[in-house]
Amino acid sequence: MSTQPKRTLTVEERLAANEVRPDRCSHLDLVEPGTCGTCEGRECTRVCPAGTYRWSEEAGRVIIGFENCLECGACRLVCPHANISWRYPMGGMGICYRYG
């Protein structure tokens, strides 16, 4: 019997196992982009496992890279201002989980 500990996949390896077919237009949007400027925690930029939200000082707003979204729904739950407009991508598009 092997005494070697089982190697578990890293988050990056797990993400690489999925297939993403990005929709043509974003399924995520901001209700009022200006609200993010006064949002203290900017929770969306910290909770997303795919790093979809990024605060840009230059643009003065949150930038959304919807292409890598894992459709977990966490962002819309943590936004304290209900400022995220969220829907699933069009049929057949979006994340395709290969290992559950």
Ligand code: SF4
């Ligand atoms: S948590 Fe909501 S209000 Fe705050 S930066 Fe993100 S989207 Fe904007």
Ligand code: SF4
């Ligand atoms: S649904 Fe999940 S993966 Fe997609 S943007 Fe929101 S937190 Fe990120």
